[in-house]
Amino acid sequence: MTTTTAQSPATGSGLPPTMRANILKSQGDMAMETLPLPQLDADQVLVQVAAVGVCGSDVHYYEHGRIGPYVVDHPLILGHELSGRIAAVGNSVDPARIGQRVAVEPQRPCRTCKQCKAGRYNLCPDIEFYATPPIDGAFAEYVTIQSDFAYDIPDSVSDEAAALIEPLSVGLWACERAEIKPGSRVLITGAGPIGIIAAQAARAFGATEIYISDIAEDRLAFALEHGATHAINAKTDSVEGLDVDAFIDASGAPQAVRSGIKAVAPAGRVILVGLGADDVELPVSFIQNREIWLSGVFRYTNTWPLAIQLIADGKVDLDILVTGRFTLSESEEALRAGKQPGQLKAVVYPGR
Numbered sequence: 001m002t003t004t005t006a007q008s009p010a011t012g013s014g015l016p017p018t019m020r021a022n023i024l025k026s027q028g029d030m031a032m033e034t035l036p037l038p039q040l041d042a043d044q045v046l047v048q049v050a051a052v053g054v055c056g057s058d059v060h061y062y063e064h065g066r067i068g069p070y071v072v073d074h075p076l077i078l079g080h081e082l083s084g085r086i087a088a089v090g091n092s093v094d095p096a097r098i099g100q101r102v103a104v105e106p107q108r109p110c111r112t113c114k115q116c117k118a119g120r121y122n123l124c125p126d127i128e129f130y131a132t133p134p135i136d137g138a139f140a141e142y143v144t145i146q147s148d149f150a151y152d153i154p155d156s157v158s159d160e161a162a163a164l165i166e167p168l169s170v171g172l173w174a175c176e177r178a179e180i181k182p183g184s185r186v187l188i189t190g191a192g193p194i195g196i197i198a199a200q201a202a203r204a205f206g207a208t209e210i211y212i213s214d215i216a217e218d219r220l221a222f223a224l225e226h227g228a229t230h231a232i233n234a235k236t237d238s239v240e241g242l243d244v245d246a247f248i249d250a251s252g253a254p255q256a257v258r259s260g261i262k263a264v265a266p267a268g269r270v271i272l273v274g275l276g277a278d279d280v281e282l283p284v285s286f287i288q289n290r291e292i293w294l295s296g297v298f299r300y301t302n303t304w305p306l307a308i309q310l311i312a313d314g315k316v317d318l319d320i321l322v323t324g325r326f327t328l329s330e331s332e333e334a335l336r337a338g339k340q341p342g343q344l345k346a347v348v349y350p351g352r
Contacts, residue, residue, distance in 0.1 A: 019141035021140035022348075027063070042092040045088070048084050165311070184202070212228040272294070
């Protein structure tokens with residue numbers, strides 16, 4: 001992570017001693033600064049950042065200064081959806097990795113706790129995650145990450161798509177938790193970036209009927225072109241009674257969650273992805289009588305290899321989500337772009 005300090009990058013590498021970063025100083029206040037180049041642990045690589053996707057959590061930190069217990073009480077570098085090229089390596093990393101294009105899984109689990117040893121490293125109580133206070137993120141020219149969390153990407157995968165493997169991983173993890181398989185019928189509420197990504201992921205998992213619900217007709221039309229098979233306008237039509245095998249909420253809207261649960265068949269699965277109210281009233285008797293399995297989603301584990309393969313094989317298209325491109329100095333504008341009509345995904349390019 002960018003806050004980790006240990007050894008300097010390889011000598012004679014031609015790397016600059018400093019880098020530019022766009023830093024959230026306090027709620028609604030960002031500024032460009034020049035910082036020392038991040039130092040490397042022995043098992044880390046230094047990544048020159050190529051592209052960074054803007055996530056809703058970045059926007060939330062910018063606008064509100066906190067998400068739940070995570071409070072921005074010190075300057076913080078935002079951005080956790082990223083790709084780049086390895087510029088230097090730690091002492092225990094093969095120097096042959098220098099120059100490789102990579103997609104970064106932006107987290108550092110402890111690897112020794114009970115959750116990590118059970119393969120659930122996303123639930124590690126001591127995990128460090130990019131752009132989650134106090135860990136810095138990727139609105140910067142360089143970042144560090146453990147070498148095995150920097151995944152090689154083929155030339156056919158763009159920098160933008162490689163960066164968006166992070167939100168794709170959320171969709172893949174949701175589909176895995178939902179046990180979507182060939183022939184599954186799925187409902188997704190919310191046709192924003194995560195909803196559309198979840199629809200593509202469900203299709204890649206073999207789902208044959210993918211319903212998506214939203215209140216915006218333009219987003220529903222886009223979803224039908226890129227993964228969904230049926231569109232439902234939540235303003236005029238109900239999803240209740242669809243009897244789907246799985247329901248994935250990507251909206252966070254309490255009414256969407258309640259209605260979506262009532263669209264699930266007996267023994268079906270409900271996966272909550274969208275960030276909304278901390279407490280939501282649920283149809284408990286409906287859940288009990290149908291033995292519906294309900295789970296949240298907290299990030300992901302071991303999703304990058306599958307994601308890279310799906311993109312390379314053309315089964316998932318992430319480039320179509322990019323609707324705004326910004327330089328590093330325009331990061332604040334990128335954070336505001338999502339409120340503009342027709343915007344899906346803003347991308348920041350730290351090298352520009």
